[in-house]
Amino acid sequence: MALKFMTAEEAAALINNNDNVGFSGFTHAGCPKVVPGFIAKRAEEEHAKGNPFKINVFTGASTGDKLDGVLTRAKAINFRAPYQTNKSMREAINNGEIKYCDLHLSTMAQDIRYGYYGKVDYAIVEACEVTENGEIVPTCGVGISPTVSRLAKKVIVELNEWNPRAMRGMHDIPEPQDPPTREDIPVYGVHDRVGKDHIKVDPDKIIVVRTNEPNEGSGFAPVDEVTAKIGENVANFFIKEMAEGRMPKTFLPVQSGVGNIANAVLAAMGESKEIPDFDVYTEVIQDAVIGLMESGRVKFASGCSLTVSNPCIEHIYQNLDFFKERIVLRPSEYSNNPEVVRRLGVIAINTAIEADIYGNINSTHVMGTKMMNGIGGSGDFTRSAYVSIFVTPSVAKDGKISSFVPMVAHQDHSEHSVKVIISEYGVADLRGKCPEERAQEIINKCVHPDYRPLLQEYIKNAPKGQTRFDMYNAFAFHEAFQETGDMKNVTWRKPKNA
Numbered sequence: 001m002a003l004k005f006m007t008a009e010e011a012a013a014l015i016n017n018n019d020n021v022g023f024s025g026f027t028h029a030g031c032p033k034v035v036p037g038f039i040a041k042r043a044e045e046e047h048a049k050g051n052p053f054k055i056n057v058f059t060g061a062s063t064g065d066k067l068d069g070v071l072t073r074a075k076a077i078n079f080r081a082p083y084q085t086n087k088s089m090r091e092a093i094n095n096g097e098i099k100y101c102d103l104h105l106s107t108m109a110q111d112i113r114y115g116y117y118g119k120v121d122y123a124i125v126e127a128c129e130v131t132e133n134g135e136i137v138p139t140c141g142v143g144i145s146p147t148v149s150r151l152a153k154k155v156i157v158e159l160n161e162w163n164p165r166a167m168r169g170m171h172d173i174p175e176p177q178d179p180p181t182r183e184d185i186p187v188y189g190v191h192d193r194v195g196k197d198h199i200k201v202d203p204d205k206i207i208v209v210r211t212n213e214p215n216e217g218s219g220f221a222p223v224d225e226v227t228a229k230i231g232e233n234v235a236n237f238f239i240k241e242m243a244e245g246r247m248p249k250t251f252l253p254v255q256s257g258v259g260n261i262a263n264a265v266l267a268a269m270g271e272s273k274e275i276p277d278f279d280v281y282t283e284v285i286q287d288a289v290i291g292l293m294e295s296g297r298v299k300f301a302s303g304c305s306l307t308v309s310n311p312c313i314e315h316i317y318q319n320l321d322f323f324k325e326r327i328v329l330r331p332s333e334y335s336n337n338p339e340v341v342r343r344l345g346v347i348a349i350n351t352a353i354e355a356d357i358y359g360n361i362n363s364t365h366v367m368g369t370k371m372m373n374g375i376g377g378s379g380d381f382t383r384s385a386y387v388s389i390f391v392t393p394s395v396a397k398d399g400k401i402s403s404f405v406p407m408v409a410h411q412d413h414s415e416h417s418v419k420v421i422i423s424e425y426g427v428a429d430l431r432g433k434c435p436e437e438r439a440q441e442i443i444n445k446c447v448h449p450d451y452r453p454l455l456q457e458y459i460k461n462a463p464k465g466q467t468r469f470d471m472y473n474a475f476a477f478h479e480a481f482q483e484t485g486d487m488k489n490v491t492w493r494k495p496k497n498a
């Protein structure tokens with residue numbers, strides 16, 4: 001049967017106030033880019049007439065500005081999950097305009113299937129191909145598309161001709177059974193394919209909107225002295241692990257988080273002559289992986305998205321035969337699946353906003369209050385990894401903030417899941433250490449020298465116990481920053497009866 005075509009404006013007019021809408025993509029990669037703009041326009045028109053118009057937005061991860069940005073600025077979002085990186089949205093979350101639910105990315109699709117968010121009214125997905133029998137081929141990000149497309153009453157497909165149809169074959173798209181009949185996820189190697197190369201839905205519910213929109217991929221900050229040193233420390237840690245027999249000499253698949261530091265770490269690993277050629281089992285495949293693939297250092301990459309700059313994606317599209325043999329894009333509940341991560345022995349490398357002296361990690365909240373981005377997939381990988389690593393520069397904001405504090409102001413990853421922390425100063429190996437030893441390891445190896453005596457003082461004044469914790473001073477660094485603009489001005493409080 002013939003597919004139904006509409007303009008983006010006509011498709012957007014189908015969406016109603018309070019609808020639950022699931023979007024394709026993962027980061028800016030693979031997101032719809034035109035229909036959300038018309039939904040935003042509609043919201044503004046309805047608001048001008050005094051009518052309510054907000055939707056609930058479910059995605060795979062963060063999205064592009066043409067989705068999260070435009071909808072936020074039109075005040076068209078009521079609820080948002082599971083991850084974002086958009087400046088406008090960040091402000092709207094932190095001023096209470098958007099209800100934001102931050103969660104592990106691998107759980108988003110199953111939570112929707114379990115009914116935790118109610119029904120899915122519409123799915124809006126970007127595709128490079130859609131067929132009359134209901135086969136939808138995503139572009140460079142998969143996310144939760146299989147689940148929301150299957151559950152939605154209508155699927156609006158942005159057929160984006162900027163992406164080549166020849167991408168077909170790069171994806172692996174299964175959807176698991178849910179408990180009590182769930183079976184194992186049969187990914188036994190990074191390259192294993194366990195699904196189809198497309199999403200299949202009833203063609204009756206498909207509405208196609210033709211577009212021709214470039215990606216929204218900006219570049220990365222150049223590697224600076226600090227990020228280069230962190231990368232070097234990570235690479236040296238792996239070389240030592242292999243030499244001392246704690247890591248196979250053939251190496252293990254690598255997951256690396258999103259952002260400038262993660263990109264720099266991968267680049268440093270690629271440059272190291274002593275690390276063998278390796279595989280990647282990750283969520284976002286960034287520019288550094290593509291470069292390493294071409295030089296032969298990365299053999300194969302499994303991910304959920306090609307989160308690369310526009311020159312990089314254009315290069316991939318021009319050399320699809322080469323990259324289709326070396327890349328597979330999966331839904332987020334497969335790319336980030338803890339069962340697979342533990343089976344494959346993935347090395348997880350993620351970035352912290354702050355860590356405390358015992359190894360608890362805050363990945364999300366600045367000063368414990370303001371949401372930065374979200375936990376993303378860092379928890380999916382960290383808890384199940386062969387070795388879980390957090391990297392961070394020792395200080396932020398010109399040294400006025402120490403990334404190492406007496407106690408994290410918000411906790412995303414607990415001391416139980418965090419094995420190694422690496423800054424530009426060195427490597428804190430927390431494995432097999434008690435809290436007191438962990439604190440000394442972190443202070444001596446990772447903390448900026450300006451803050452080392454201050455943290456030693458905190459420990460000295462804290463009551464003895466399994467973990468020396470001083471409730472009067474646990475947030476004294478944060479307090480000093482709020483009150484004076486510099487954590488180094490910390491003053492210690494004494495208990496009232498001391």
Ligand code: 0RQ
Nearest residue numbers: 061257258259260261351352353363373375376377378396
């Ligand atoms: O702010 O840009 O205003 O200067 O945080 O920091 O150093 O540029 O590092 O780009 O790698 O981002 C943790 C946010 C790091 C990111 C985080 C400020 C700092 C700067 C960015 P400015 P950098 P990155 C996969 C895995 C959680 C989710 C995750 C992240 C800005 O990596 O969101 O791991 N991770 N997902 O100045 C105040 C501190 C600070 C601080 C840094 N202690 N206090 N500000 N900053 N430390 C992703 C997916 O799941 C898709």
